[in-house]
Amino acid sequence: xxxxxxxxxxxxxxxxxxxxxxxxxxxxxxxxxxxxxxxxxxxxxxxxxxxxxxxxxxxxxxxxxxxxxxxxxxxxxxxxxxxxxxxxxxxxxxxxxxxxxxxxxxxxxxxxxxxxxxxxxxxxxxxxxxxxxxxxxxxxxxxxxxxxxxxxxxxxxxxxxxxxxxxxxxxxxxxxxxxxxxxxxxxxxxxxxxxxxxxxxxxxxxxxxxxxxxxxxxxxxxxxxxxxxxxxxxxxxxxxxxxxxxxxxxxxxxxxxxxxxxxxxxxxxxxxxxxxxxxxxxxxxxxxxxxxxxxxxxxxxxxxxxxxxxxxxxxxxxxxxxxxxxxxxxxxxxxxxxxxxxxxxxxxxxxxxxxxxxxxxxxxxxxxxxxxxxxxxxxxxxxxxxxxxxxxxxxxxxxxxxxxxx
Numbered sequence: 001x002x003x004x005x006x007x008x009x010x011x012x013x014x015x016x017x018x019x020x021x022x023x024x025x026x027x028x029x030x031x032x033x034x035x036x037x038x039x040x041x042x043x044x045x046x047x048x049x050x051x052x053x054x055x056x057x058x059x060x061x062x063x064x065x066x067x068x069x070x071x072x073x074x075x076x077x078x079x080x081x082x083x084x085x086x087x088x089x090x091x092x093x094x095x096x097x098x099x100x101x102x103x104x105x106x107x108x109x110x111x112x113x114x115x116x117x118x119x120x121x122x123x124x125x126x127x128x129x130x131x132x133x134x135x136x137x138x139x140x141x142x143x144x145x146x147x148x149x150x151x152x153x154x155x156x157x158x159x160x161x162x163x164x165x166x167x168x169x170x171x172x173x174x175x176x177x178x179x180x181x182x183x184x185x186x187x188x189x190x191x192x193x194x195x196x197x198x199x200x201x202x203x204x205x206x207x208x209x210x211x212x213x214x215x216x217x218x219x220x221x222x223x224x225x226x227x228x229x230x231x232x233x234x235x236x237x238x239x240x241x242x243x244x245x246x247x248x249x250x251x252x253x254x255x256x257x258x259x260x261x262x263x264x265x266x267x268x269x270x271x272x273x274x275x276x277x278x279x280x281x282x283x284x285x286x287x288x289x290x291x292x293x294x295x296x297x298x299x300x301x302x303x304x305x306x307x308x309x310x311x312x313x314x315x316x317x318x319x320x321x322x323x324x325x326x327x328x329x330x331x332x333x334x335x336x337x338x339x340x341x342x343x344x345x346x347x348x349x350x351x352x353x354x355x356x357x358x359x360x361x362x363x364x365x366x367x368x369x370x371x372x373x374x375x376x377x378x379x380x381x382x383x384x385x386x387x388x389x390x391x392x393x394x395x396x397x398x399x400x401x402x403x404x405x406x
Contacts, residue, residue: 005031008039015182015183018039020039029059030060030064031056033053034052034060037055037071050078065102066099066102068098069107073091076095080114080121083344083346083350092114093115099111109144113148117151120154121353122353123355132148142175147172148172149171149172150188152171165213169195172191173189173192198327199216200324210327220324223319224320227322236301236319255272263310263312264310264312266279270283270284302315334354335365344377344385347385
């Protein structure tokens with residue numbers, strides 16, 4: 001490594017991309033191309049950064065597998081930032097294998113940290129935690145440590161453990177301050193703002209109010225009978241009954257909980273659960289069947305009593321019943337939750353994150369586009385989707401992650 005390359009690399013490690021470019025901007029050898037690509041990524045020109053890193057990777061070829069793997073790793077990080085999740089997933093595994101084989105501990109640890117971030121982004125906090133547990137924390141470069149603690153905070157937020165999340169965010173803030181890199185400090189500040197934003201709304205006694213994640217954690221530790229629409233479960237203390245595969249029962253239970261302590265009319269239940277605007281005897285018969293199934297499901301916690309107008313829930317042991325819903329609801333709320341991070345997403349990345357088909361995502365995006373809530377730019381495979389104006393809220397309660405059972 002010559003002096004200019006070494007000096008440029010040190011400048012990049014401090015987050016000073018302009019100083020690095022002053023030294024190697026006119027060079028086109030593979031090491032200089034790799035550093036120029038990294039510098040352009042730090043400056044926000046991700047398209048140019050990707051081109052330079054690909055050119056550097058081709059230049060290194062098979063004669064320098066470690067340098068090539070580092071270029072692939074940098075390209076994977078750009079893919080992750082631009083929400084090209086499929087490319088990031090493919091590249092990270094390849095790069096980490098080579099880096100570990102050649103004992104490049106720092107970059108191998110960074111690759112594992114990015115994999116954990118990707119797993120968390122796609123709704124797999126258990127896998128993300130396992131990846132964090134196996135990586136070498138001591139080997140992480142200083143600029144990678146804030147990202148590690150942000151992943152730890154994200155895992156804790158998904159599991160509704162606010163104490164752990166706050167502690168991880170504080171460590172991320174300290175690590176970012178120590179680097180002196182303004183972009184990292186801003187990223188941690190954004191994560192803290194998401195942590196403090198409303199995470200859910202509580203609907204009870206005909207009213208609703210927004211709750212922070214800390215208040216949600218306090219709520220689910222009580223013995224309240226809680227219909228959790230965010231996670232599609234019924235919860236009471238440590239008892240959790242999954243309802244993700246039973247949408248009709250979940251819809252009926254939500255309507256009954258919203259009406260409690262009064263009864264919900266049969267017409268309201270049929271409209272909410274079956275979308276039946278013109279009720280006939282077949283609808284009434286189906287409602288009786290589904291209410292019978294709901295009684296069996298609720299038997300340990302509550303009863304369902306018929307009234308002259310409809311049905312009413314009767315919680316046991318004088319418990320209260322309420323609904324915990326996302327702060328922003330609608331058919332495509334999960335899409336909006338992901339787009340609320342301000343990044344430009346591809347439809348394939350959204351499908352991967354939500355574990356649904358790309359066609360389902362495209363239908364949702366087109367509906368949101370018609371409603372004036374999202375925009376797109378680019379064409380074909382390069383098309384990206386962004387939100388226009390979405391209220392700030394975290395995705396922790398909107399993605400398909402089960403509630404903790406204890």
